[in-house]
Amino acid sequence: MTATIRFKLSLMMFLEFFIWGAWFVTLGTYLQSNLRTTGIQVGVAVLTQSIGAIIAPFIIGLIADRFFSAQKILGVLHLAGALLLWQAAGAADFGAFYPYILIYMILYMPTLALVNSISFRQLQNPEKEFASIRVLGTLGWIIAGLTIGWLHWENKDANGLTMLGLTFKMAAGAAALLGVFSFFLPSTPPIKKAGPTTVGDLLGLDAIRLLKNRSYLIFFLASVAICVPLSFYYGFTNPFLNEVGMKAAAGVQSLGQVSEVLFMLLIPVFFARLGVKKMLAIGMAAWVVRYIFFAYGNGDGNYWMLIAGIVLHGICYDFFFVTGQIYTDNLAGEQSKSAAQGFITLATYGVGMLIGSLLSGQIVDAHQLSGSLHDWHTIWLIPAAIAAGVLVVFLLLFKDRNAAPLTAGEITYAEATARLEV
Template sequence: MNIKSRLIVMNFLEFFVWGAWLISMGAYMFNVLGFDGAQVGSIYGTMGIAAIVTPALFGIVADRWINAERVLGICHIVGAVLLLVASRITDYQGLYLIMLFNSFFFMPTIGLNNTVSYIVLEKKGFNIVKDFPPIRVWGTIGFICAMWMVDLLGWNKSPFQLYVSATAGIILGIYSFTMPACSPVPTKEKRSFASSLGLDAFVLFRRKKMIIFFLFALLLGAALQITNTYGSTFLDDFGKTFPDAFGVKHSNVLISISQISETLFILTIPFFLRKFGIKQVMIMSIFAWVFRFGLFAFGDPGPGLWMLILSMIIYGMAFDFFNISGSLFVEKEADIKIRASAQGLFMLMTNGIGAFLGNYISGMVIDHYTVDGIKNWQSIWIAFAGYALILGILFPLFFRYKHNPEEAMAVKH
């Protein structure tokens, strides 16, 4: 198997692990375990808490002491064991604690997966900006396959979704150890105390451009997982008005159009980055979020199904143009010696602080618009759309970046 094929398998399994439960876990907690919006939001928020700490921490370990592919494997195996434990817990406090520990080990794997992919491609002489997106797209395909498996087996509201994820995690953990060595970059320079702790990745904050980029990454990161957290529950609530609708019976399959859209938009990233640059691509992403939430506000599984489908299609641009392009931008801007730490820092701002705030506040918003157990979804989605619109107006005013097409496609050494 050639190296690109091996990276495809790794990326497929990386997001299969996540897709098995990320979309459907909310419906399981709402409808089976009886949790409220704040509780569901807080459990999803454990990913944000973990991403504040462990992606940067494990990035430091991969940069300085242990091969990145080994750190990736260890994290997946430990995370899988914790998911098996979570499948047997039904109380809020217990599930919160176990999912928090699972998040401590899973969230670093997203950045580590990118780091391993970048290092291996670079060693083989490939162009990361050009060759990584077609590999990463298989991660989204893995996410879709996991969603469909859980949905078609009827496990949307069952703890069996966690067994599916755990099984894939163990397989990926073992597989990671077979990847080409991604050793820490040796250096003869004397390290300062801050450098020894891996805090040198924060030198990126010395540049105004990067401060503003990371600030908006944090703010936009608050919106990244909102529809993943509540999308399935939103469709389930149409059970009385459209009981026989496909989107109600198979909410995961309908939502998976979002991930199918991702596979298409990922492939367009090299073109858009080369043509427009990171600033314009991120502006497109922010306004795509406005439409994503707005179409949810007025769509339904009946006559308004076309609006939900259009929202799913737009999701690909909203998520990928920010998440993948942002990761590639950080890779270009960071020194080679801190590449894993820099990816961890990006995760810290987006899936860490941003996601934590997003899940916490979104849970409060949902509870605010819930009266006698009935959620006013239109007001909820309009509130989220308004938030994204404000970001879309402010971002181009503050983020100053001159696009250089040749630099955007350059191979980093």
């Protein structure tokens, strides 16, 4: 791979995740402070991610895989997304805001697959080369959060308003830049496939056969269930941190992505020592501990609990979701590896996050105190209890008899990082 191609792919990854991190982390705070929304409305806004994840396979399967070069579709989607984000920044109320962000996420979620597709098609040796390119995406997310904190956009004025509307304009600018830049990326034409594309192909339904494996069925159901408490984190962590008085909360939250990268480095070692079941269990247990820290943390004496809860993101995500993706890949046959990954992604980010987004909003509203304050202690204990329940059922029922524990030689850092999601 030439230095020019490496630079282009790295910049593509950086901008791809900078765009997402620039507005999504602080979405809940913006909606509640500037648009005076309810918790349910915040949950509805967050679940646009799930709707996008459900629709994404159709866009990729019907268009990108069949008719047009991936880099051109990427460019068109991001240019359209830039316009939608700019319009969202000027929306006066939630009714005007929601259609823009819904359409935007339907267009954005397919780009996550497109940037990976473009990268892999250009690499001579993906196992050695992809890690150093993909990590630029996590860096983009971190830089977005640090920028918001540095510019103090989360601070409220006398009327309780923030400057977070600017996050959508910042993301729109980056999306426009990536949209134009995409047309200069290496050509990635569609691969000709024999026969028509079926609905089963698009949804990855060939992977349903994995559910015949009893242990995989338990893992699959646990994956959907654990995404319910996950939705609390994505939707309400930033509003919570700002409400309890954390300064530059979005910037501090980027420590979660730093942790994610560090634990990713350790995944090969943990796989060799622990195996699949223990890795998955530790990941779920980390969600329980994180939410207990949030429940008892505050901006005073227990400030360390807030930081610890954020830093646990590396274990929460890597040990369960990345391990699960590797476990799925390990069980799937050569002909259905992609279908299996699409199936588990649709189930988690689609179905699981959708249920969680709706539930979390109702719970936050039910525990609102006077004014804009909330009983966060009770709120966070609820997803902690859900995660604990999922963990107990998983430990009792999951017996991985059909897949031997992976060794450090079988799962490399590059392979693990290829599955890294912010």
